[in-house]
Amino acid sequence: MSAHTQSLQELIDALSLLPGVGRKSATRMAFYLVRQPVEVAHKISFAISNARDRIVFCEICQNLCEISPCERCAHPVRDEDLLCVVESPQDLVAIEATHEFHGRFHVLHGAISPLDGITPADLKIRELVVRLSSGAFREVILATNPSVEGEATAAYLKRLIAPLGIAVTRIASGLPMGAQLEFADKATLGRSLLDRRPI
Amino acid sequence: MSAHTQSLQELIDALSLLPGVGRKSATRMAFYLVRQPVEVAHKISFAISNARDRIVFCEICQNLCEISPCERCAHPVRDEDLLCVVESPQDLVAIEATHEFHGRFHVLHGAISPLDGITPADLKIRELVVRLSSGAFREVILATNPSVEGEATAAYLKRLIAPLGIAVTRIASGLPMGAQLEFADKATLGRSLLDRRPI
Numbered sequence: 001m002s003a004h005t006q007s008l009q010e011l012i013d014a015l016s017l018l019p020g021v022g023r024k025s026a027t028r029m030a031f032y033l034v035r036q037p038v039e040v041a042h043k044i045s046f047a048i049s050n051a052r053d054r055i056v057f058c059e060i061c062q063n064l065c066e067i068s069p070c071e072r073c074a075h076p077v078r079d080e081d082l083l084c085v086v087e088s089p090q091d092l093v094a095i096e097a098t099h100e101f102h103g104r105f106h107v108l109h110g111a112i113s114p115l116d117g118i119t120p121a122d123l124k125i126r127e128l129v130v131r132l133s134s135g136a137f138r139e140v141i142l143a144t145n146p147s148v149e150g151e152a153t154a155a156y157l158k159r160l161i162a163p164l165g166i167a168v169t170r171i172a173s174g175l176p177m178g179a180q181l182e183f184a185d186k187a188t189l190g191r192s193l194l195d196r197r198p199i
Numbered sequence: 200m201s202a203h204t205q206s207l208q209e210l211i212d213a214l215s216l217l218p219g220v221g222r223k224s225a226t227r228m229a230f231y232l233v234r235q236p237v238e239v240a241h242k243i244s245f246a247i248s249n250a251r252d253r254i255v256f257c258e259i260c261q262n263l264c265e266i267s268p269c270e271r272c273a274h275p276v277r278d279e280d281l282l283c284v285v286e287s288p289q290d291l292v293a294i295e296a297t298h299e300f301h302g303r304f305h306v307l308h309g310a311i312s313p314l315d316g317i318t319p320a321d322l323k324i325r326e327l328v329v330r331l332s333s334g335a336f337r338e339v340i341l342a343t344n345p346s347v348e349g350e351a352t353a354a355y356l357k358r359l360i361a362p363l364g365i366a367v368t369r370i371a372s373g374l375p376m377g378a379q380l381e382f383a384d385k386a387t388l389g390r391s392l393l394d395r396r397p398i
Binding site: 004008030038044089096 | 202203204205206207209210212213214216217218219220224226227228229230231232233234235237239240241242243244245246247248249250251252253254263264265269270287288289292295296308
């Protein structure tokens with residue numbers, strides 16, 4: 001006799017596909033779901049298939065949206081000639097939340113990572129180059145993560161964009177606001193010294 | 200402009216309903232799902248609604264099953280007169296995995312917890328009493344958790360079952376196998392002394 005009834009086992013298997021969800025979490029979620037009112041299970045079920053069915057890449061910025069071009073690309077912005085390149089839609093949301101950037105965005109959907117088999121061809125880089133070729137942009141801000149992959153992607157893009165005569169900048173790295181030097185990691189503190197700025 | 204497109208925001212909200220899933224995890228799951236092939240999203244979506252639609256309580260043991268009475272209740276067992284009472288279907292699976300129990304099960308679906316508003320009426324206790332009234336059982340093993348709620352539930356059931364003339368036992372508490380006295384918590388070590396057995 002198997003431990004769980006078939007549809008429950010299938011649900012556990014399906015939930016285990018989610019990122020960060022192991023067998024134990026999936027089992028807990030499955031038991032939770034089958035004990036909820038039918039509407040709750042159906043609501044979650046519908047949200048998953050509906051989102052997957054409706055969401056497409058914006059033909060301009062490559063962000064996820066329901067109607068391409070996305071609301072953000074269709075909207076006029078203050079700095080039409082400024083383009084910010086990010087790894088993911090979540091990064092775009094984080095930058096928007098600062099209210100410090102008023103230009104256009106471009107989402108790469110990842111970073112170059114040979115160890116994970118992610119090459120420039122897997123990212124929305126071709127679309128970026130086509131966009132920049134229009135000559136509409138004065139400056140490109142590379143806002144990929146300050147990680148090995150993010151830095152490698154920024155270096156790759158710098159080499160690719162420089163010949164187009166567009167200024168290329170990189171977001172600053174250094175101590176987070178409110179941090180204490182004493183507890184900062186060496187790499188971050190070292191970078192904050194190298195990138196010191198006049199005040 | 201909202202941070203996420205509508206169907207994506209609805210998916211994040213829906214996934215946040217899952218136990219142990221906060222807004223950050225839900226966002227990560229949502230972005231993962233909309234980037235998967237359509238079949239993956241549909242598979243998970245279907246598994247959720249299908250399991251919820253098919254699963255019912257077994258009319259005998261109250262465990263979750265697709266056809267009532269469940270496979271386990273329909274199956275002959277070695278100890279027909281022995282009943283093990285557990286809080287949850289997961290606990291039943293854990294006991295089955297020990298291969299030390301060959302009787303019948305009864306699932307309460309929770310434990311008495313006044314602070315969480317869970318009273319005896321919220322558990323499958325009425326069904327347990329009806330089952331025991333048949334006179335088919337010689338002994339009831341109370342295998343609720345050795346927690347405040349589980350102990351309270353066991354004490355409550357003991358008072359309820361004793362008048363029926365059925366032996367009531369409780370699973371042993373004590374040091375886990377392989378544990379070291381030095382690192383055991385006081386409550387567990389104290390219990391292992393109180394419940395010492397002749398060898």
